[in-house]
Amino acid sequence: MGLLDDLTAPEASECMFAGLLGTLPAEERAAVVNVIEQIRSMPRVQGRTTTPNVKWLWRILSNNGHKIGVNNLTRHVRQECSCR
Ligand SMILES: [Zn+2]
DSSP states (O other): OOHHHHHHSOOOOSOHHHHHHHHSOHHHHHHHHHHHHHHHHSOOOTTOOOSSOHHHHHHHHHHTTOOOOHHHHHHHHTTOSTTO
């Protein structure tokens, strides 16, 4: 990699979870994105776990063979990741 390559190669601007999303078939990706939107729009209720939530989504992804850190997923859902 030379200077020009370094200057023109865009920095990785997506988090690991976004990278995982990119590998999913369009239909599954749309479904996951939809769930994330739902989680983001859920009011936070103290002391109560509502579904969908991050842990629930994470477990489903794990069960289907998509390995992602729960912290990475949480940051993405809270929009604290590198995607923005
Ligand atoms: Zn992200």
